[in-house]
Amino acid sequence: MTHPSYLAAIDIGGTKVTASLASKEGILVKLYQPIHLEGNQESIPKQVHNLIKESCRLSQVNPQNISALGISTASPFQKKGPHRVVVAPNLCHGIASPSSLQKNNWKEIPLESYLQANYPQLKMDNDCIAAVKAESLFGEAQGIHNFVYVTWSTGIGMGCMVDGQILHGKNGNAGHGGHIYLSEEDSNCFCGQSGDLESLVAGPVIARKYHSEATTKDVFQAFRQREKKAQKIIHRASHFFARGLASINNLLDTQLFILGGSVFLKNQDILLPLIEKEFQESFSVLSQGVQVKGTSLGTYLGDIAAYSLVLPPTWIQEWQKSKPWQKAPQAITIN
Amino acid sequence: MTHPSYLAAIDIGGTKVTASLASKEGILVKLYQPIHLEGNQESIPKQVHNLIKESCRLSQVNPQNISALGISTASPFQKKGPHRVVVAPNLCHGIASPSSLQKNNWKEIPLESYLQANYPQLKMDNDCIAAVKAESLFGEAQGIHNFVYVTWSTGIGMGCMVDGQILHGKNGNAGHGGHIYLSEEDSNCFCGQSGDLESLVAGPVIARKYHSEATTKDVFQAFRQREKKAQKIIHRASHFFARGLASINNLLDTQLFILGGSVFLKNQDILLPLIEKEFQESFSVLSQGVQVKGTSLGTYLGDIAAYSLVLPPTWIQEWQKSKPWQKAPQAITIN
Numbered sequence: 001m002t003h004p005s006y007l008a009a010i011d012i013g014g015t016k017v018t019a020s021l022a023s024k025e026g027i028l029v030k031l032y033q034p035i036h037l038e039g040n041q042e043s044i045p046k047q048v049h050n051l052i053k054e055s056c057r058l059s060q061v062n063p064q065n066i067s068a069l070g071i072s073t074a075s076p077f078q079k080k081g082p083h084r085v086v087v088a089p090n091l092c093h094g095i096a097s098p099s100s101l102q103k104n105n106w107k108e109i110p111l112e113s114y115l116q117a118n119y120p121q122l123k124m125d126n127d128c129i130a131a132v133k134a135e136s137l138f139g140e141a142q143g144i145h146n147f148v149y150v151t152w153s154t155g156i157g158m159g160c161m162v163d164g165q166i167l168h169g170k171n172g173n174a175g176h177g178g179h180i181y182l183s184e185e186d187s188n189c190f191c192g193q194s195g196d197l198e199s200l201v202a203g204p205v206i207a208r209k210y211h212s213e214a215t216t217k218d219v220f221q222a223f224r225q226r227e228k229k230a231q232k233i234i235h236r237a238s239h240f241f242a243r244g245l246a247s248i249n250n251l252l253d254t255q256l257f258i259l260g261g262s263v264f265l266k267n268q269d270i271l272l273p274l275i276e277k278e279f280q281e282s283f284s285v286l287s288q289g290v291q292v293k294g295t296s297l298g299t300y301l302g303d304i305a306a307y308s309l310v311l312p313p314t315w316i317q318e319w320q321k322s323k324p325w326q327k328a329p330q331a332i333t334i335n
Numbered sequence: 336m337t338h339p340s341y342l343a344a345i346d347i348g349g350t351k352v353t354a355s356l357a358s359k360e361g362i363l364v365k366l367y368q369p370i371h372l373e374g375n376q377e378s379i380p381k382q383v384h385n386l387i388k389e390s391c392r393l394s395q396v397n398p399q400n401i402s403a404l405g406i407s408t409a410s411p412f413q414k415k416g417p418h419r420v421v422v423a424p425n426l427c428h429g430i431a432s433p434s435s436l437q438k439n440n441w442k443e444i445p446l447e448s449y450l451q452a453n454y455p456q457l458k459m460d461n462d463c464i465a466a467v468k469a470e471s472l473f474g475e476a477q478g479i480h481n482f483v484y485v486t487w488s489t490g491i492g493m494g495c496m497v498d499g500q501i502l503h504g505k506n507g508n509a510g511h512g513g514h515i516y517l518s519e520e521d522s523n524c525f526c527g528q529s530g531d532l533e534s535l536v537a538g539p540v541i542a543r544k545y546h547s548e549a550t551t552k553d554v555f556q557a558f559r560q561r562e563k564k565a566q567k568i569i570h571r572a573s574h575f576f577a578r579g580l581a582s583i584n585n586l587l588d589t590q591l592f593i594l595g596g597s598v599f600l601k602n603q604d605i606l607l608p609l610i611e612k613e614f615q616e617s618f619s620v621l622s623q624g625v626q627v628k629g630t631s632l633g634t635y636l637g638d639i640a641a642y643s644l645v646l647p648p649t650w651i652q653e654w655q656k657s658k659p660w661q662k663a664p665q666a667i668t669i670n
Contacts, residue, residue: 076588076620087620095620146505158586162502162509169497169588170481179618180582181517191618193581246528247515251493251583253411253504283514283526285411285422285430 005067007315008052008119009306011127012044012073012111014090014154018331019051020303021059021066024315026324028059030303032331037091041106044091045114052119054334068121070309071111072130072302074155076173083112084124084172089190090155097192123309127151128159128175130305131295132166135258137308137316138323139297146255148248149295150177152241152271153261155190156198162252177248178202182240197244201237203263209233220267238274245275246282249290260295268294300325340402342650343387343454344641346462347379347408347446349425349489353666354386355638356394356401359650361659363394365638367666372426376441379426380449387454389669403456405644406446407465407637409490411508418447419459419507424525425490432527458644462486463494463510465640466630467501470593472643472651473658474632481590483583484630485512487576487606488596490525491533497587512583513537517575532579536572538598544568555602573609580610581617584625595630603629635660 004023011018012035020030031051036043048071056063074091077084085108089096094107116122125133131149135141141149145164151157156178160167167174178198179191189199199205203216210219210233222230245257264271276292295301304325311319339358346353347370355365366386371378383406391398409426412419420443424431429442451457460468466484470476476484480499486492491513495502502509513533514526524534534540538551545554545568557565580592599606611627630636639660646654 078620089620160586162497162504163500165498165500167497167587170590171588173588173621174497174586176585176588176618176621179585179621180515181578184518184520191620193616193618196582196585243516247531247582248586250511250514250531251495251509251586252502253506253508253511255505281528283511283524283528285413285424285526286508286511286514 006061006065008066008069009303010048010071011302011306019055021055027328029055030331033334037103044109045111068310069119070306071124072127072306075126086111096190128157132159132161133308134305140258148254149258151261152264154203200240239278242275242278245279250286257292258295260301341396341400343401343404344638345383345406346637346641354390356390362663364390365666368669372438379444380446403645404454405641406459407462407641410461421446431525463492467494467496468643469640475593483589484593486596487599489538535575577610577613580614585621592627593630595636
């Protein structure tokens with residue numbers, strides 16, 4: 001008799017970790033927790049491990065029956081011996097530029113080496129590269145060979161498929177398109193640069209430009225009430241975001257941009273028309289016919305992205321039919 | 336008895352066409368002619384055809400014995416029926432922005448369809464994509480799986496290899512990295528954009544910023560004489576060029592930039608140190624260890640690039656040993 005088989009999926013962003021567990025039949029549970037940015041460099045690996053254990057407990061799954069773990073995470077990565085460590089400036093404040101609100105002094109996170117002991121079948125990739133996998137298997141990009149996924153959230157990230165291949169680059173860091181330069185503006189990015197896309201349009205930047213105590217939500221709310229300052233800030237952010245897309249398109253000759261991330265998804269009605277208008281003003285020979293649309297995988301994209309890294313072929317076929325993200329349980333928040 | 340076999344190579348840039356002819360043993364002849372931008376949209380195809388005929392005449396080769404033609408050309412391309420047409424704004428003034436000095440009103444060049452009648456074994460690619468092929472076969476990138484070739488000339492173009500694959504994109508237009516935005520400056524590009532890399536640093540832009548009658552050569556000459564205005568212009572151009580490389584590196588996670596093009600090659604001693612210094616100021620996790628160097632294929636890169644598109648495997652092995660570009664004849668200029 002074979003044991004039932006489960007997959008675990010972890011999605012790590014700038015502010016949260018989510019964990020979920022699935023069988024071939026669907027997603028059993030999803031946990032959401034603010035990310036642990038204090039303690040030592042094993043804080044996040046430990047948090048991940050605990051969230052998986054808690055997911056197992058809540059769904060009455062024996063951890064031994066988890067056959068593989070997919071991790072979709074903010075990056076970049078660096079090679080360190082046989083493993084890769086995460087060296088994302090927004091998580092590792094020891095390498096962030098001085099503008100960062102430092103909560104720790106780590107320079108790297110040993111995610112892979114820490115977790116591989118318990119989950120030998122571990123596959124880790126950048127969150128946007130994983131999203132490209134998910135979009136090509138289950139989303140808007142099925143059958144499309146040239147497309148780019150872009151997240152607009154706490155940071156800006158991208159994942160690229162060109163000529164049917166997902167781009168990885170020498171250390172798996174392709175897609176850090178949040179750090180393409182767009183302006184001479186003296187905006188400070190966590191990465192140490194000034195004038196790059198992320199430093200101009202990321203969620204916290206929009207909030208800070210409006211008011212030192214404001215949230216991104218406040219700014220969009222003010223925009224909806226036709227408040228001048230909010231309008232100016234959001235128009236300008238959309239302008240840069242669209243110029244970022246145009247730059248990527250001119251370099252990669254793509255066919256489709258799929259947009260996700262909390263800033264975009266919560267304000268798609270405002271942002272999509274502004275982006276499309278500006279994008280069409282770029283090099284017309286290359287921009288004509290290029291589509292820009294929101295992800296159809298919604299708030300489950302991050303989880304599906306992580307699962308996509310480890311899904312067996314038979315599960316893929318089953319999930320393409322059953323679309324488990326449409327009937328997945330609501331996330332349980334853990335503080 | 337088999338006939339001797341020859342290859343023809345055409346390299347089309349913003350200001351010139353070169354034609355050359357080779358046997359397995361080496362390059363027989365190279366012709367150089369200013370590009371024909373007047374007449375009708377068949378002017379350039381006809382010029383190419385005439386240059387090949389003239390190459391044959393000068394080297395006493397029977398045109399029937401040309402087994403294949405490789406064309407490395409400025410682009411972009413657009414699909415038109417079974418063929419692709421060239422729609423480069425700097426050659427097709429009918430689509431250039433108003434800032435262009437219009438010499439014609441073509442909107443496309445039917446290069447492929449015009450020439451295929453005489454050269455059924457025709458392979459055409461963007462000049463920088465072809466250069467990537469050449470660099471990976473014969474140049475600095477042998478054995479390297481992640482690198483970008485960048486030309487700095489009348490325009491700026493790029494060709495990218497990622498994970499061992501040359502990027503083409505949906506219409507073979509990947510690598511138009513001259514049109515990534517870098518500034519809010521109101522600089523007009525032929526392509527219709529403002530503030531993109533090409534509009535900030537291309538050869539004619541450097542010249543125009545110095546003096547309405549100046550050539551790029553004049554500006555570098557003045558730089559060498561420590562002339563303030565020239566220094567400022569060249570520092571600023573290098574600044575943007577390096578930020579362009581950093582943007583590409585952050586997106587593609589590359590290992591090596593190979594630089595070519597007349598502006599760079601003639602002034603490598605000035606430009607390379609300026610570029611390297613600025614490049615290292617970008618996102619350090621991604622920029623550390625990335626190499627920036629000039630092409631070692633010199634002024635023959637464009638020809639070797641065009642040959643690379645059609646070289647049979649046995650010729651490749653032979654040329655890797657014999658390095659025919661090192662003993663190729665000087666170009667003959669035809670007016």
